Amino acid sequence: QVRFVESGGGLVQPGGSLRLSCAASKSVFIIYDMGWYRQAPGKQRELVAAITSDDSTNYADSVKGRFDISRDKAKNTVYLQMNSLNPEDTAVYYCNSPTASGVRYYWGQGTQVTVSS
Numbered sequence: 846q847v848r849f850v851e852s853g854g855g856l857v858q859p860g861g862s863l864r865l866s867c868a869a870s871k872s873v874f875i876i877y878d879m880g881w882y883r884q885a886p887g888k889q890r891e892l893v894a895a896i897t898s899d900d901s902t903n904y905a906d907s908v909k910g911r912f913d914i915s916r917d918k919a920k921n922t923v924y925l926q927m928n929s930l931n932p933e934d935t936a937v938y939y940c941n942s943p944t945a946s947g948v949r950y951y952w953g954q955g956t957q958v959t960v961s962s
Contacts, residue, residue, distance in 0.1 A: 847871045847950045849940050854956030857930055865925040865956055867940035872921050880943045881914060881925045883936035884955075894925060895943055907933070930960045 853865040865881070880895040893905045894914040902914055911930075916923040923940055938956050942949035 849950070849953035851938060851940055851953050851956040854938060854958045856959045856961065858962050859931050859960055861930050861960070862926070862928045863930065863958060865927065865938055865958075867923045867925075867953070869921040869923075872918075877942045877949060879914075879916060879923045880941060880948075881912075881923070882939045882941060883934075883958075884939070885933075885936040888936075890939070892943060896923065927958070930958075932960045934958060935960050 848870040850868045851865060852868075853863060855863060857863055867879075867881070876898055878895055878897045880892050882890050882892050884890040891905065893908050894912050895903045896914045896916055904912060904914075908927075911928050913926040914923065915926070925938065927934065936958060938958055939952055941952060
């Protein structure tokens with residue numbers, strides 16, 4: 846079973862930036878799509894960014910133009926560069942591999958992002 850370890854979250858002021866990292870215990874990035882998800886208090890978990898096995902990217906409308914997903918296949922790590930953060934971006938951020946019916950693996954512990962002045 847693949848395990849994910851998310852890191853890089855923290856407290857940031859509106860307009861600031863953070864870079865999240867997700868390290869996988871096994872080499873899954875070469876063949877599977879990967880995504881960053883977030884879950885805000887009282888809300889469902891949502892997919893905000895995805896990268897395919899051939900490095901095509903997709904973003905939720907709410908983050909398009911501000912977030913950038915990338916990965917280093919040699920390091921089994923996927924990144925999320927987040928710019929121009931606003932309080933609505935406050936959430937716990939997770940990574941996983943999206944499928945047509947959900948996700949491929951168990952969830953990691955996530956990393957908390959708080960945007961506040």
